[in-house]
Amino acid sequence: MSERATWEATAIEGLRAAERGAAERLALAIDIGGTKLAAALVEPGGRVAHHDRTHTPVDLDAEGLWRSLLALLDKLVADAGDPPLAGIGVGCGGPMRWPSAEVSPLNIPAWRDFPLRDRLRERYPGLPVRVHNDAICVAVGEHWRGAGRGRGNVLGMVVSTGVGGGLILDGRLVDGASGNAGHIGHVVVDPAGPPCKCGGRGCLEAIARGPGLVAWAQEQGWRPGRTDVTGVELTEDARRGHPVASAAMDRAGRALGIAIASAAHLCDLEVVSVGGGLSQAGPLLFDPLEEALRAHARMDFARQVRVVPAALGQTAGLVGAAALVFAADRYWNAD
Template sequence: MPQRTAGPLALAVDIGGTKMAAGLVTADGTVLAADRIATPRPAPGPDAAAEVWAGLRAMLERLTAAAGGRPITGVGTSTAGPFDLAGATVSPVNITAWRGFPLVDHLAEVVPGVPVRLAGDGVCAAIGEHWRGAGRGHDDLLVLVVSTGVGGGLIHGGRPFTGRSGNAGHVGHMVVDLAGEPCPCGGRGCVEALASGPSMVRYALREGWRPTGDGTARDLADAARGGHPVALAAFTRSADALAAGIVSAAAMCDLNQVVIGGGVAHAADLLFPPLKEALARYGRLGFLSGITLRPAHLGTDAGLIGAAALIHAPDPYWPATPTR
C-alpha cells in the first residue's frame, strides 16, 4: 500500500511481451506501490484482444484502489512497439492479440478526467534512466532494453527523440545480418532476431545445448557461467548483434553513451565483455570509439519511472507523446 504522504501520484503502466506492470509513482520518481502480471496469451480469436486488456485492467483497478483517495493526476504508459502515436493505438510485435488496439482510450476509462500519455518502452526506459538513473547528466544517450525483444530509446539534447511516428530509436529492428534469421516483426536479420533472450535460447538449442532448468535465458546464463561453450557462444552472438546496432545508431546520431537494461542485461557479467570487444571492433572511426556502456540503474522499474515522467516531468519529456 502507498504511504500517506502529500503530493499527487502518476499511474504508470509498462506493457511488454512477457509481463505487464503498473505502479503508483510520486513526483520524485519513487514507486510507492507496484504490481505485475504475466502478459496474457489467449487463443487466437475475436475475443483475444479483450482478454489481454481484461488482465491489465484488473491490475490497474487494484492499484487505483490502493491509492486510498490520493489524487492520480495522469496515466503514463510505456509500451512495446510498434504503435501509432497519432491514433493512440498499439500493435506490439510480441502481443499478437493487439493489432491497432486503442490502448489510450481504454486507459482513459480506468482513470477518467486525467491525461493519458503514451511512449514506447525503449523511450520510457531512456526517459527513466535519464531522469533518475544511469543516464543522469548525459543529454545524448541511447538506452537498450534487452529482454523478450530488444527495445531502444534515444535522448538527444536532453529530450526524447521519437521521430514522426514515435518509434525512433527502435534499434531492435535495425538489420545487422542481410541473410539473417526471421524476426518476429516479419523481417530478417534484425538485432532482435539475434540478441533477444528467446533468440539466444533458440540458437543454443539448435546448437546442441540442453537445459537443466526452465529453458529460459536465465537458465542459459547459468550454463554460460558454468563454462558451457554453446551458452557462451549465444552471449557472444547476442553481443555482436547489439554492438552492430549500437555502432550504427552512434554513426547516425553521434552519441557515445549507452545504457543497457532488461532481463538479459541481468547477465551483464556475460554480455558486457564481448559487447565491449565487439564495439571496439566495429567502431573504427574516431567519433565512434570509446562508447561508454553502463548497466541500467532502475532495473525492472525503468519503464514505470519513465512512464511516470510523462506525467510528473512533462518538460522536457512530454512534447512527443499524445494525450487523451
C-alpha cells in the same frame, strides 16, 4: 488591507495551494507486456510509492483484458488511499498507432487496434493520458532517473525476447515519424546473417534476442537438461564454461557492440544503457560487446561512448511512464 492587497493575498495563497497540490499529486504509471501487467503510483521525483502487478491473462477477449487492467488500477489506487493524480503514463508493447495509441501488442493477441488511450481518457477524465512503446518508456526511465541521468545523448536498450530501445538526443526523447525511433533491434549487423522475424536479414534482434540465441546454441550442439529453455539456462551454462553456451553469449555481445558502434556514429551518443533479461549475463555479454564496440567505434567522438548496465531494473518502464507525465517538456512531444 486594501481591497487590492486582499485580492492579491488571496490569489497568491491560491497559487501556493495549487503548487502544493501539484507537488503532492502522483502519476499513475502502467506497464503492459505479454507476461505481466504492472502499475505504480509514482512521486514527482520519480520514487515508486506504491506498486502492484499481475500475470497478463491469456484466455480473455479485448474487453476482458481491459477489465483486468482496470481491476489492477482500481485496487492500487484504493490501497494507496485514493490520492489525487497528476496524470496517466503508459508503456505498452508495440506496435501501436502513435500518439493515439491504438495498440496491437505482438504478445497480446486479444488487443488488436485496441483504443487504449481513449479508454483511459474516458476512465480518468480531465487528466493527461500519455502512451508510448514499452522499450521507449524503459529508455526514458533510465534517462530521467537511472543510468543515463544528466546526459544529453542516450540510447536505452532492452535485450530480452526482443531487442528494443529508445533514443534521447540533445536532451529530448526522439519520436521520429511515427513514434518508432529507437528500434535498435533492426539495425543490420551482418547483411549475410540469419533471417529476422521482421522479414529482413542480419538484424541485431535476429542474433541477440534470447530465443534466437537459444536456437543458435541448440543448432551448434547445446543440449540442456530440458526442452523448455530460455536465455536464463543458456547464461547459466555459459557461466559454467559450456563452450557452445559461451560462444552464443559471445555472438550476442559482438552483435550488440557492432550495432552500438553504428548508433554511436550516427547519433553521437554519450551513454548506452543495456537492460532486459539477457543483460543479467554480465561480463559474459558485456566483454565481447566492449571488444566489438571498441573495434568498430573509431572516430574520436564515437570512442567517448560508454555502455553501462541499466540501473532501474524492473521498475524502469514504470518510472519512464511517470516521466511522460512529470517531465513532458523532455519526453512528450505529442498532443
